Amino acid sequence: MLGRYRGGKTVQKFWDYLTAFRIGLSNILFLLVFVIFIGVLGFSGGSSEIEDSSILRINPDGIIVEQKTAISPLNQLTGGGQQNTETLARDVVKAINTAKTDDDIKGIFLDLSGMEGGSMPLLNSIGKALEKFRETQKPVYAYGLGYSQSQYFLASFADKIYLNSSSFHFSGGLSLDGLGVYPLYMKSALEKLKINAIIIKAGDYKSAGETFVRDQMSDFAKEANQKFVDDLWKEFLKVIAANRKMSLASLEKFVNEMPKLVDTEPYSPSQLLIETGLLDAVLSNQDWKKKLEKISGKEKEDRLVSYRDYLRARGPETPDNYSDKIAVIIAKGEILTGDHPAGTIGGASLSKLIKQAKEDSSIKAVVLRIDSGGGSAEASEQIRVALSELQRKGIPVVISMGQVSASGGYWISATADKIFAESTTITGSIGVITMIATLENSLEFLGLNVDGVGSTDFADPYNPLRAPNPSIIRLAELSVNEVYRKFISLVADGRNMPIEQVDSLAQGRVWSASDALTHNLIDEIGDLEDAVAAAGELAGIENWDRIYLEKEKTSAEKVIEEIINQAAGDGRAFPGMRLREAIKESEKILNTMDSPQILLRCLECNIRL
Structure with missing residues (x-):
């Protein structure tokens, strides 16, 4: 007893020292940040006045x-x-x-x-x-x-x-x-690693998962991708030629x-x-x-x-101080469930911003600016429902599509009052996908096996170390098909189109803005300014202030951001960026191995000049 007691005292004392060290280190880091901040400001120095000429x-x-x-x-x-x-x-x-x-x-x-x-x-x-x-x-x-x-x-x-x-x-x-679309295909690599990848999709052109089960782009994907790449390149050259x-x-x-x-x-x-x-x-x-x-x-x-x-x-812009406001909310990045910081679209965090707009009596319309190739179906629906609650309250919702608003991005947009797309927007990809990846063959190759008992045949269904359960695969197929039916139904209702017509335009196919306009998937080609003007017209207001609703940054984030801005470097990307980006895009789907999700993803839509 005495020995254990002394050991316990020793562990407690060690923990106290560790806690004190952690607190001390935090304080030192804070002081370091503060000193750097003051130093950077001093270094940038000089007068805040702008010289003439x-x-x-x-x-x-x-x-x-x-x-x-x-x-x-x-x-x-x-x-x-x-x-x-x-x-x-x-x-x-x-x-x-x-x-x-x-x-x-x-x-x-x-x-x-x-x-x-x-x-x-x-x-x-x-x-x-x-x-x-x-x-x-x-x-x-x-x-x-x-x-x-x-x-x-x-x-x-x-x-x-x-x-x-x-x-x-x-x-x-x-x-x-x-411009080009060149995803990383991994079928042969996964076979060598003995990883079992099962892709379940709805939509002939839905190609987000084919990178895991093919070594080259499918004919369906080539057909659709070549069309929108050519359209974007022509728009690019038209601007340069005119300029x-x-x-x-x-x-x-x-x-x-x-x-x-x-x-x-x-x-x-x-x-x-x-x-x-x-x-x-x-x-x-x-x-x-x-x-x-x-x-x-x-x-x-x-x-x-x-x-x-x-x-x-x-200094900051001085608003006109009109009583009526139009709120612009930015939705950029992958769509995920839960609360997420800027640069990623969290179903919960974005819905909170939309709710904030609903509860502000001065906000007469909302413009949602979307730049996303999709993500979680659950989060996409959560955001769309939040927007529909605004509409039920009589607050118009206008979508302004950025470079890409596809798959989950289009799901969010489907039932808005009006949809604008830029001339170079990529949209559509109305399709659904899920992936089940398992490692049982990899483990067997290494001489490792998973075995045991469960209370039902479905116990521990998503364990990636076990062979996939056929019943779970069938449930996934039914779920994907049901979500696809809901997707095209939402589009049919929101765009006032027969569901058969929507189905023919959907199938996971990606559309350029001009084609989307032809097929009634959007209302107009225009930029954010056009969308804001349309929102004011729908709200019946002539004068307004534009405000941006964004997730509040912490004090520490604001200080560090100012340091980074003051000491901004040359901004060049690190070597191997393209390879890391390709792997990162694929990783977003692989991350669902522990708990497969229904995804509304467009893998090939993220084109940057």
């Missing part, structure tokens, strides 16, 4: 997003989790719009070297703001060592596009490679024949780009500085101000 530098980092992905403050501080840098599109738009009427800003410099990518709708929204800025006769110039596809798309909205003479890009400093005052035919011809055209002596791809009209000139750093000085009118003075510093100096 300044040039606004639009220098986004990482990926342009609709909503930043929330990660833990500690991960943000330490770089844990390999989180890509993100830039909020509406921050960039706000800076451009503010600068438009600011006499201290004489022009804009597009420094896109740190921009990693973004969806066409978001890049278009920034481009439209640049067009309005140019209407004030202030110039917009782009300058860089080279332009990726997404960077050039945004640069095409500038008055002039210049290439740094130090560029040694093999295609002359400009990449127009095209650069070229014909679409000549641009398509150049892009398709570029490797052959530059294979001449002397080899000068950048000169070919200038002659074609895609670039304006190749400039040295010295010549570029002279151009900036000419814009500002200040020789040998650096009058560049980054858009982040500019927003901090000018």
Whole structure:
């Protein structure tokens, strides 16, 4: 007894020391965060005033997003989790719009070297703001060592596009490679690992699960994917052709024949780009500085101000203080059950925001901005029901689709009062899928076996270490078919279409915005601004303030985010990003092994420039 008692005292003392250490470490980390925060502010220093004759530098980092992905403050501080840098599109738009009427800003410099990518709708929204800025006769110039596809798309909205003479890009400093859908297929790998993957789906074109049971894309998937990829690429080229005052035919011809055209002596791809009209000139750093000085009118003075510093100096936008409000709610990412942070759509967390709008008497309409390839059927229905409760109260619901609003994203949209899609939106994928994966063959190969008894034949039905139960597989088939019937019924009711017509358009097929409009799956092609205007019209109000309803960040998250913004790096993605992204997309389905779910997922819909 005495020995055990001493041991217990020793364990207790160790635990007390461990607790004290943990608390002390937390305090040290907090003080470290505080010191870094003050230091960064001091380092960024300088006056918050904007000098006269300044040039606004639009220098986004990482990926342009609709909503930043929330990660833990500690991960943000330490770089844990390999989180890509993100830039909020509406921050960039706000800076451009503010600068438009600011006499201290004489022009804009597009420094896109740190921009990693973004969806066409978001890049278009920034481009439209640049067009309005140019209407004030202030110039917009782009300058860089080279332009990726997404960077050039945004640069095409500038008055002039210049290439740094130090560029040694093999295609002359400009990449127009095209769009593609290339999922990672794992059938042979799973067979070698002896993993048993069973895919149950409703919809001939529903291809989200075929990556696990095939080694190549099915003919159904190729047919549907080729159609929407071609439609998106044409929209991409149309914007560039219009911005650069070229014909679409000549641009398509150049892009398709570029490797052959530059294979001449002397080899000068950048000169070919200038002659074609895609670039304006190749400039040295010295010549570029002279151009900036000419814009500002200040020789040998650096009058560049980054858009982040500019927003901090000018402060937040002042609302018009109208009594009526239109609430915009962002729904971005995979749809999951439960409560989730920004960057993921939680059924519970998004429903709370919708309920908040319902209980606010000043909110007269709601616009739900969706950028999602789907996820959980249960969470999708929870969100749709929350929206229908708004409608029952007489509050119009308008959907604004971003780059993708497919499968679960379309389920949420189906019964809204009005649906807008961007010209480059991918939508549809009205189909259902589930997956049951088991490891019994893998274990047997290793000499391991699972055996035992249960009170029924169905005991422990989803244990991935046991062979799948035939009765459970049959129940999964019945459930998938029933959810599919509910899906097409919702669409038929919401879109006022015969269910047979919906079934023919569904089958898991992905549609471009133009095809979706033709088939009555959406009401209009338009951006977020169009959707907000339509919401005001449906609500019968002429003047309103737009407000964004978002999940509140903690104080620690706000402090760390400010540190990250102050010390933003070049935003470039880490090596191997494409492979990790492909694995991550597949992992979302594999994560259901312990408890199979009915999924509304579109695996191939996540296209980024």
